[in-house]
Amino acid sequence: MSALLDVRVAAIRELTPVIREYRLEALGGALPGFSAGSHVQLHLPNGRRNAYSLLGDPADTRQYRIAVRQQEASRGGSRYLHQQLRAGDVLRLSAPANLFPLHSEARKHLLVAAGIGITPFLAHSRELLRQGADFELHYAYRAGVSDAYLAELRQLLGPRLAEYPAGQRRLDPAALLRGRPLGSHVYACGPQSLLLDLKEQAAAQGWSDRRVHWEAFAAPEPGQPFRVELARSGRQLEVGADQSLLEALEANGVEIPNLCRGGVCGQCQTPYLKGDVEHRDHFLAAAERSNSLMPCVSRGCGSPILLDI
Amino acid sequence: MSSAPTDHPFSVPRYPSGQPCPEAPEHLLVTQGTEAALRGTLAAQLGAVPVSHLALPDFPHQAALQAALRARLDAAPAGLRLELHGDEAFIWPLHALARQAGLQADEILLHCDASGSRRVFCVHCANCQPAGASAHLTCAHCGVVLEVRRHFSQRLGAYLGVCADADQPYQEIQP
Ligand code: FES
Numbered sequence: 121m122s123a124l125l126d127v128r129v130a131a132i133r134e135l136t137p138v139i140r141e142y143r144l145e146a147l148g149g150a151l152p153g154f155s156a157g158s159h160v161q162l163h164l165p166n167g168r169r170n171a172y173s174l175l176g177d178p179a180d181t182r183q184y185r186i187a188v189r190q191q192e193a194s195r196g197g198s199r200y201l202h203q204q205l206r207a208g209d210v211l212r213l214s215a216p217a218n219l220f221p222l223h224s225e226a227r228k229h230l231l232v233a234a235g236i237g238i239t240p241f242l243a244h245s246r247e248l249l250r251q252g253a254d255f256e257l258h259y260a261y262r263a264g265v266s267d268a269y270l271a272e273l274r275q276l277l278g279p280r281l282a283e284y285p286a287g288q289r290r291l292d293p294a295a296l297l298r299g300r301p302l303g304s305h306v307y308a309c310g311p312q313s314l315l316l317d318l319k320e321q322a323a324a325q326g327w328s329d330r331r332v333h334w335e336a337f338a339a340p341e342p343g344q345p346f347r348v349e350l351a352r353s354g355r356q357l358e359v360g361a362d363q364s365l366l367e368a369l370e371a372n373g374v375e376i377p378n379l380c381r382g383g384v385c386g387q388c389q390t391p392y393l394k395g396d397v398e399h400r401d402h403f404l405a406a407a408e409r410s411n412s413l414m415p416c417v418s419r420g421c422g423s424p425i426l427l428d429i
Numbered sequence: 430m431s432s433a434p435t436d437h438p439f440s441v442p443r444y445p446s447g448q449p450c451p452e453a454p455e456h457l458l459v460t461q462g463t464e465a466a467l468r469g470t471l472a473a474q475l476g477a478v479p480v481s482h483l484a485l486p487d488f489p490h491q492a493a494l495q496a497a498l499r500a501r502l503d504a505a506p507a508g509l510r511l512e513l514h515g516d517e518a519f520i521w522p523l524h525a526l527a528r529q530a531g532l533q534a535d536e537i538l539l540h541c542d543a544s545g546s547r548r549v550f551c552v553h554c555a556n557c558q559p560a561g562a563s564a565h566l567t568c569a570h571c572g573v574v575l576e577v578r579r580h581f582s583q584r585l586g587a588y589l590g591v592c593a594d595a596d597q598p599y600q601e602i603q604p
Binding site: 225227297298299300301302303304323324325326327328329330331 | 450
């Protein structure tokens, strides 16, 4: 695991009643550079580790910026950030990693964001402008609630920005993709339903999967508590309702490599020997699910899970 | 994670390389021969998907076919699938052109006539040349006797040719 960074919360800004921006600066020296689309994991004092996209200009390494939406079903991460974190507080971060880079072969970039899913595209937009690339940003939001950075984006992007305010204009993935030139790639960040819809429409129009890139920003959803046993040590763990299996393992000193903590990157893949698993990830192939799970999102749903670690 | 043992080197392409896509807005077939029947078979297989065909014999030379393909791809929507039929020396330059035009590798289907010509890249003088199926050839450009390695460069559309006998680079291969 790469070293952790200590940062200070330099400023907190309310963007909408439910979205806040946090500016983080290094305690000493500069922060590591990052590429557009990167995220960092925040290590919160309450034991949570959540991943957030870096939305600042990648050229600016004096500070990192993230934006957090208060989730109604927060397991403690976004609630902590919104209610307890103050300017001046110190936080630990993992170094940036990028699971959502721009595709080097793309000639046209279609960026599709819903709500807080806008965050990685703020960095992407700056990068694409700098490259003089051909791109469009399609932004679905709820006016006054999840429309963070709208004014800034209008100014920055002009006609490159297409807006879909809820209740007024629907974002239709089929229409968005139809008739695009051969060098097109689409990037999406937003709720599950949007990602699935886009993937499905792309396939229905003959697009190779390789043209479709997405980031699931959602933190793992809570569920029922369940039991886990570690086959090699015989240890038994109880995973709480609002805790992920990965978090429970970490709380017990078992470190599993991980990057996205959202079931997409594949880093945390772990073999299991028996038990009923509700998978919830976007990584494993159907055949792999009988003996592998992704502890960042997968949960038990019946008989205890016996992990092969 | 398990992978079956194979003697198929990673870089050497497999043919055919996939299946026609019934969701594509358009299917473009490019053939080295006339292949009159092929278009019909494909159209029947694809139902409502429009199929168009560029055949080398309809063009004065290969460069003209390439220009026509380029023009088609520049006007084509994402989702178009391309199918190339011919020997390796024919399909790979078209493959490179299509990748350049924005097609993803898995949007290009390759059918290869293995009895035809392939290309070999001489690592000593950095020239490509046509070759048959033989494992050895004398480089037409620098005269070194080459052993054709089972390593394929998609970018060059050619197999790697390396000096067969470093002690006697210019000697005929003895049977
Ligand atoms: S950490 Fe990425 S899939 Fe679990």
